Amino acid sequence: MTDPMNIDAKLAEFPRTRLMSSATPVERLDRLSHRLGIDLWIKRDDLTSLSFGGNKTRQLEFYFGEARQQGADTILITGAVQSNFVRSAAAAAAKLGMQSVLQLEERVPGMGEHYYRSGNVLLAQLLGAEHMSYPVGEDEAGADNALHERADQLRAEGRTPYVIHLGINHPPLGALGYVPGGAELNEQIGDFDAAVVPSGSGSTHGGFLTGLRLSGQTAPVYGICVRRDRDQQHARMQKVLGKLADLMQFDPALVMNGINVWDGALAPGYGQVGSSTREALTLMARTEGIFLDPVYTAKTFAGLLGLLAEGVIHKGQKVVVLHTGGQPALFGYQEELQPN
The missing domain is CATH 3.40.50.1100 (Rossmann fold)
Incomplete structure (x- = not known):
């Protein structure tokens, strides 16, 4: 199994412009942990240093x-x-x-x-x-x-x-950018039972999963569908991970069996606020004082709640949710988010 130092050496082969000023923090969500009956942590990639932060x-x-x-x-x-x-x-x-x-x-x-x-x-x-x-x-x-x-x-x-490029038939440089993010989390938190991340283009999900696996972390990573249904997103993740494996020259089998996607919070569709999205966004704000965005992170947290309700994630487990930022979009969703 490749260790984080080898990840750094591999990434050094690619041209890179440093935009991150430091590692983003990992925080325990004490009140939500108590309420949900799990040991819940959040990786604060909403606190990257550039223009209101975010995973991008x-x-x-x-x-x-x-x-x-x-x-x-x-x-x-x-x-x-x-x-x-x-x-x-x-x-x-x-x-x-x-x-x-x-x-x-x-x-x-x-x-x-x-x-x-x-x-x-x-x-x-x-x-x-x-x-x-x-x-x-x-x-x-x-x-x-x-x-x-x-x-x-x-x-x-x-x-x-x-x-x-937006299309998938190009080198996944965006996914490459999230490989050190997965390795960073592994160094910060050590062992955990599950991670929950948004899954849209597949770049964040794919890079994060790869960084964890190359760091020796075997916990399941659940990608919450924010744009496509489960079958479409699974196929997309296979393409993203295959291209990332080619780019970094590692065995794709290391990550292919780790593709887990869940679309129970997708409705009514990309960028649209369903009841589970609204409830998740409100619960996080009123319990932990952390704002989620309506397109990605609220659906991701709604996915965590859905996986817990379905018994995929179990009571007592240590779970990490990735906050990918996006809070400026809240101001574009005023009509959808105003209390009734």
């Missing part, structure tokens, strides 16, 4: 590393209207003296004015990002092609663009 900071270190190695002066990226990824990319670009082009997809139907003007949208505007729109929410190849068309225009203007 880790992923961007390797994208910007490659971009700067190529001499890029402009970053292009796609995400949902309230995407934390595009906001974080715009912040990293500003920090590094680069420009950013953010393409916003229409993934969430029926949203009100605040969704399009507040939260991450407002922050990206303050960061000076250029905005584009893409009318389809489930067309990764089409969204990537639209970015490449804009990149061609920028080249004609004398700029050097770098595209962060």
Whole structure:
């Protein structure tokens, strides 16, 4: 089994721009532990150092590393209207003296004015990002092609663009960024019985699982579906992990049997607030004073509650939930989250 020092050596082979100022803390949630009957801990990746924090900071270190190695002066990226990824990319670009082009997809139907003007949208505007729109929410190849068309225009203007792809058929540099996150948690907390993480693009879930396994940690990691159903997400995770194994040159069998996905909190769909999402968000806020976001982390915590109710996670177990940030999106969901 590979140890964390070998992880560091392997990651050193890839260009990287450091955006993390330090390790993020792990905290015990005492009141929720008592209420739920488990030993509950939270990995606070909402406290990464860049622009309101969040998990995307880790992923961007390797994208910007490659971009700067190529001499890029402009970053292009796609995400949902309230995407934390595009906001974080715009912040990293500003920090590094680069420009950013953010393409916003229409993934969430029926949203009100605040969704399009507040939260991450407002922050990206303050960061000076250029905005584009893409009318389809489930067309990764089409969204990537639209970015490449804009990149061609920028080249004609004398700029050097770098595209962060949305589609899965590209090297998983975002997943590579979360491998040290898994190793970091292993060093901080030691043995635990289960981890619960969001599973959307698969980058955070896949990298986190890989970092834990390469560190010798065998506890199950449950990915909570935030965008696709269980079967679709399982297939996506296989692709992500296979590509990550190729990139890092380790045996994919080490991680393939560790794919666990659960979609019981997905309804009514990506970026939409169902009853379990609202209840989880409220419970965390009123019990621990920690805010979750409606797209990823509230569904992740709802997944933990669902796994506990189903007996997949057992009373008395030591459980870690990954907080991936995203709180600025709360302000874009005012209509959905206002108390009745």
